[in-house]
Structures are given as C-alpha cells and as structure tokens.
Amino acid sequence: MKPEEISESEYLQMKAELDSLKQMVSENIKLNEQAIRRLMQNKADELTRFALRLSLLALAAMFLIPFAFYHFYHISVAFIIATELMMTVCILATAAIHAPVYRLDFANGSLVEAANKVNRFKRLYTRWPYLGIPMVILWIVWLLYEIYSGTSYNREQVLILGASILCGAIIGGAIGIYNNRRMVRKADEILDENRHLKP
Numbered sequence: 001m002k003p004e005e006i007s008e009s010e011y012l013q014m015k016a017e018l019d020s021l022k023q024m025v026s027e028n029i030k031l032n033e034q035a036i037r038r039l040m041q042n043k044a045d046e047l048t049r050f051a052l053r054l055s056l057l058a059l060a061a062m063f064l065i066p067f068a069f070y071h072f073y074h075i076s077v078a079f080i081i082a083t084e085l086m087m088t089v090c091i092l093a094t095a096a097i098h099a100p101v102y103r104l105d106f107a108n109g110s111l112v113e114a115a116n117k118v119n120r121f122k123r124l125y126t127r128w129p130y131l132g133i134p135m136v137i138l139w140i141v142w143l144l145y146e147i148y149s150g151t152s153y154n155r156e157q158v159l160i161l162g163a164s165i166l167c168g169a170i171i172g173g174a175i176g177i178y179n180n181r182r183m184v185r186k187a188d189e190i191l192d193e194n195r196h197l198k199p
Contacts, residue, residue, distance in 0.1 A: 122187035
C-alpha cells in the first residue's frame with residue numbers, strides 16, 4: 001500500500017471522527033439548552049403558584065373581614081369598604097405583575113422577550129414595598145382609631161387588642177417582605193439562567 005493512500009484513508013477517518021464529535025457536541029449543547037429552559041419554566045411556575053396562593057388567601061380574607069370587623073368590633077362601613085377596595089387593588093396588581101411571566105413560553109420562546117418580561121417583573125416587585133408599606137401603615141392607624149373610638153370594652157381589653165393588631169402587623173409585614181425578596185431572588189435566578197443561553 002502506498003503512503004499517500006494510507007494518508008488519505010487516515011484523513012478520511014479523522015474527518016469522520018471530527019464530524020461525529022461535532023454532532024455529539026451539538027446534541028449536548030441542545031440538551032443543555034433544553035434543560036436550562038425547563039429550569040427557567042419551573043422557576044416561573046413557582047412565581048405563578050405563589051401569586052395564586054396569595055390571591056386565594058386575600059380572597060378568603062375579603063369574605064371574612066366584613067363579618068368579623070362589623071359584627072365583633074363594630075368597625076365603620078367606610079373602613080370595611082376601604083379595606084375591601086385595598087385588597088381588590090392588591091389582588092389585581094399581583095395578577096397584572098405575574099401575568100406576563102405566566103404567559104411566557106420558556107421552552108420555545110424568545111430569550112430576549114423572556115429577559116425583558118422577567119426584568120419588568122423584578123422591577124415592579126422591587127418597587128412594590130414603597131407603595132405597600134405606607135398603605136398598610138395607614139390602614140393599621142385607621143383600624144386602631146376605629147377600635148379605640150367605637151369600642152365599649154374596658155381600657156385593658158382595648159390595649160390588649162391594639163397590641164395584638166400591632167404584633168400581627170409586624171409579623172405579617174416581616175412575612176410580606178420575606179416573600180417579596182424571595183420573588184426578586186427567583187426572578188434573578190431566571191435572568192441568570194437566561195444569560196447562560198445567550199450567545
């Protein structure tokens with residue numbers, strides 16, 4: 001066998017091996033991208049489940065608050081209506097913030113569109129406490145005024161009730177801030193995964 005023939009066959013074999021390697025790398029990259037897209041989808045689904053649980057909890061509270069406030073504490077109708085409106089606004093705002101992320105197709109959709117919508121989601125969640133905290137403080141002050149001005153309980157009972165409300169507000173506020181930060185962190189995780197896929 002001539003040397004040039006051996007050289008040509010070796011070349012063809014090397015070319016075939018290189019083509020096979022390229023195909024394997026391409027398939028691995030594709031599988032890796034699919035896995036990352038699934039991971040982003042799972043994290044986005046977590047955001048949606050959180051919003052759904054929060055909205056269901058708020059709806060349950062909306063049904064219980066009028067009965068409890070009016071019948072047990074004789075709170076004014078104006079305060080009850082204001083509370084129901086505030087909770088309705090919060091539910092609608094939560095739905096509006098989550099809806100664009102919920103509609104994203106991470107499996108096949110545009111990564112740029114996903115990044116833009118998740119960035120907007122994160123920005124709105126970051127700003128939410130600046131509106132939510134003052135709103136809740138005003139609500140608590142009004143609630144305490146309603147209880148203190150309209151109650152016929154003795155001073156000790158009123159003080160205990162007021163302290164309970166403030167304690168509940170502090171605990172609720174801490175839980176709310178924790179959940180808010182958790183949503184922002186989850187959005188950051190999605191954005192980090194998104195960046196890994198961008199060329």
